[in-house]
Amino acid sequence: xxxxxxxxxxxxxxxxxxxxxxxxxxxxxxxxxxxxxxxxxxxxxxxxxxxxxxxxxxxxxxxxxxxxxxxxxxxxxxxxxxxxxxxxxxxxxxxxxxxxxxxxxxxxxxxxxxxxxxxxxxxxxxxxxxxxxxxxxxxxxxxxxxxxxxxxxxxxxxxxxxxxxxxxxxxxxxxxxxxxxxxxxxxxxxxxxxxxxxxxxxxxxxxxxxxxxxxxxxxxxxxxxxxxxxxxxxxxxxxxxxxxxxxxxxxxxxxxxxxxxxxxxxxxxxxxxxxxxxxxxxxxxxxxxxxxxxxxxxxxxxxxxxxxxxxxxxxxxxxxxxxxxxxxxxxxxxxxxxxxxxxxxxxxxxxxxxxxxxxxxxxxxxxxxxxxxxxxxxxxx
Amino acid sequence: xxxxxxxxxxxxxxxxxxxxxxxxxxxxxxxxxxxxxxxxxxxxxxxxxxxxxxxxxxxxxxxxxxxxxxxxxxxxxxxxxxxxxxxxxxxxxxxxxxxxxxxxxxxxxxxxxxxxxxxxxxxxxxxxxxxxxxxxxxxxxxxxxxxxxxxxxxxxxxxxxxxxxxxxxxxxxxxxxxxxxxxxxxxxxxxxxxxxxxxxxxxxxxxxxxxxxxxxxxxxxxxxxxxxxxxxxxxxxxxxxxxxxxxxxxxxxxxxxxxxxx
Numbered sequence: 135x136x137x138x139x140x141x142x143x144x145x146x147x148x149x150x151x152x153x154x155x156x157x158x159x160x161x162x163x164x165x166x167x168x169x170x171x172x173x174x175x176x177x178x179x180x181x182x183x184x185x186x187x188x189x190x191x192x193x194x195x196x197x198x199x200x201x202x203x204x205x206x207x208x209x210x211x212x213x214x215x216x217x218x219x220x221x222x223x224x225x226x227x228x229x230x231x232x233x234x235x236x237x238x239x240x241x242x243x244x245x246x247x248x249x250x251x252x253x254x255x256x257x258x259x260x261x262x263x264x265x266x267x268x269x270x271x272x273x274x275x276x277x278x279x280x281x282x283x284x285x286x287x288x289x290x291x292x293x294x295x296x297x298x299x300x301x302x303x304x305x306x307x308x309x310x311x312x313x314x315x316x317x318x319x320x321x322x323x324x325x326x327x328x329x330x331x332x333x334x335x336x337x338x339x340x341x342x343x344x345x346x347x348x349x350x351x352x353x354x355x356x357x358x359x360x361x362x363x364x365x366x367x368x369x370x371x372x373x374x375x376x377x378x379x380x381x382x383x384x385x386x387x388x389x390x391x392x393x394x395x396x397x398x399x400x401x402x403x404x405x406x407x408x409x410x411x412x413x414x415x416x417x418x419x420x421x422x423x424x425x426x427x428x429x430x431x432x433x434x435x436x437x438x439x440x441x442x443x444x445x446x447x448x449x450x451x452x453x454x455x456x457x458x459x460x461x462x463x464x465x466x467x468x469x470x471x472x473x474x475x476x477x478x479x480x481x482x483x484x485x486x487x488x489x490x491x492x493x494x495x496x497x498x499x500x501x502x503x504x505x506x507x508x509x510x511x512x513x514x515x
Numbered sequence: 516x517x518x519x520x521x522x523x524x525x526x527x528x529x530x531x532x533x534x535x536x537x538x539x540x541x542x543x544x545x546x547x548x549x550x551x552x553x554x555x556x557x558x559x560x561x562x563x564x565x566x567x568x569x570x571x572x573x574x575x576x577x578x579x580x581x582x583x584x585x586x587x588x589x590x591x592x593x594x595x596x597x598x599x600x601x602x603x604x605x606x607x608x609x610x611x612x613x614x615x616x617x618x619x620x621x622x623x624x625x626x627x628x629x630x631x632x633x634x635x636x637x638x639x640x641x642x643x644x645x646x647x648x649x650x651x652x653x654x655x656x657x658x659x660x661x662x663x664x665x666x667x668x669x670x671x672x673x674x675x676x677x678x679x680x681x682x683x684x685x686x687x688x689x690x691x692x693x694x695x696x697x698x699x700x701x702x703x704x705x706x707x708x709x710x711x712x713x714x715x716x717x718x719x720x721x722x723x724x725x726x727x728x729x730x731x732x733x734x735x736x737x738x739x740x741x742x743x744x745x746x747x748x749x750x751x752x753x754x755x756x757x758x759x760x761x762x763x764x765x766x767x768x769x770x771x772x773x774x775x776x777x
Binding site for chain 2: 351384490495498501504
């Protein structure tokens with residue numbers, strides 16, 4: 135039993151028919167509830183709920199404040215390599231794209247780490263394209279060994295691994311996993327992933343569960359908004375998160391709402407998602423899963439990100455580059471996609487503080503740094 | 516009146532303990548401590564940024580407080596023990612609030628793992644204050660394992676819902692020979708006062724202060740409520756009655772010159 139079985143059950147949902155039946159009275163009732171069911175979550179994603187965005191915002195704000203306080207956790211991505219064997223039609227790193235391919239040497243990894251650590255950031259998200267030839271697990275592990283000297287938390291956003299491989303990276307110092315299903319509608323998934331190992335929908339869908347079994351601390355998932363119809367995609371991503379929260383209660387789960395950005399290859403989203411729709415997705419998710427983290431990256435503009443802080447967001451990237459070597463020698467090279475919020479880490483921190491929130495640079499402590507006693511075994515029954 | 520709380524060989528005058536996790540600005544923390552007169556402050560080691568002085572919350576705490584690092588983020592006894600020791604090695608003293616959460620949805624503490632962590636840390640010289648789900652048998656095990664106080668939740672953490680666990684906490688107060696400190700769930704000063712009137716030794720508050728519109732003023736209100744609740748407890752309030760007490764009791768004759776029937 136995995137989330138794939140849940141997807142099968144939800145496969146034939148007629149979303150338009152469900153949305154047509156949603157009434158204002160039903161929405162009002164949902165907003166007064168303390169615990170939402172999946173059908174309530176779906177109703178909040180309906181066109182009908184667009185008329186109560188402000189009420190949803192007030193409730194989302196209250197819940198986020200209650201559970202997370204006035205804090206926003208900051209992180210930044212570090213791209214290790216852009217070699218890729220996949221042909222994702224929406225991605226700048228598509229194997230067919232004639233772009234300069236590069237992989238950081240271990241010395242370069244240390245230089246990038248120093249440059250990022252100098253901004254004060256302590257949470258790092260490591261990325262690669264999918265290439266077991268150029269970026270094998272052994273290479274990622276070597277990078278992790280270097281990076282853990284500079285950061286208190288390391289998450290990976292790389293190609294899907296086996297449970298054993300996740301266990302290996304966790305032992306090396308990785309504590310978080312980010313993996314986007316990209317699109318939950320299986321037909322669309324096959325269309326936008328025409329070839330390469332990523333074409334295996336189910337293997338990707340079950341990735342968070344493999345990492346969970348390996349003992350990862352945090353999991354962040356998401357759908358790339360623009361590939362499929364956003365209401366059903368946001369719903370299925372939320373259901374996926376609820377499933378993970380249920381199956382792995384010890385894991386801190388969170389969700390991203392990445393909207394497609396301009397990229398080399400110039401793929402145009404089939405279902406463009408407006409600011410209003412993005413906001414509705416974020417708030418519906420917050421009301422459905424009050425304890426889940428919500429991440430918003432520099433794909434979004436500075437102004438929008440500032441406004442989203444009070445609507446449920448708990449984690450943001452800052453000072454991002456989607457380029458290999460982007461923090462040191464390759465500042466102007468072509469990245470995976472164009473970022474929108476180009477502010478420095480300091481500027482983002484200042485902006486968050488001006489909004490009455492605390493930018494948090496450190497929210498985990500590498501437990502391998504001290505605290506061990508020789509010859510002591512703690513019996514865990 | 517001399518009414519200090521003794522924990523792990525330290526005397527504490529203020530019975531309001533403060534949590535620091537949800538404040539918008541670290542500069543608020545010293546003001547909150549001052550306004551509330553709190554002396555015990557808990558800080559999550561996971562958030563302590565030793566690398567950056569301006570980001571290191573410890574640098575915002577007054578010298579004279581008792582620092583109680585907590586093991587937030589620990590999912591089991593092993594991780595909690597590791598975190599406690601890292602904190603001590605980093606100079607955070609030997610107090611520790613054990614917080615073991617293996618359920619991120621409700622954030623309820625894991626009493627079983629907590630007992631294991633107490634056994635190891637108490638032997639290792641820590642003053643151990645476990646955060647727990649109020650359960651008498653678990654509290655007894657924690658006391659036996661060497662806990663310096665017991666910290667039951669009043670309601671699920673962050674909910675501001677008050678003393679939902681009142682009945683269970685009352686039992687702990689009656690049966691456990693250690694200070695009972697109500698940690699989590701207290702949303703208003705009146706609820707803090709209620710916990711103190713019940714006989715709690717102290718209360719720990721974070722969300723209710725940190726997310727108030729005016730955290731410093733709310734901290735002051737909590738300080739006063741806790742002091743008032745404590746005084747009421749010491750004063751021994753008259754028992755609340757379900758019915759008005761009759762001024763001429765029906766059984767009064769039994770006390771008037773009792774005679775023995777021959």
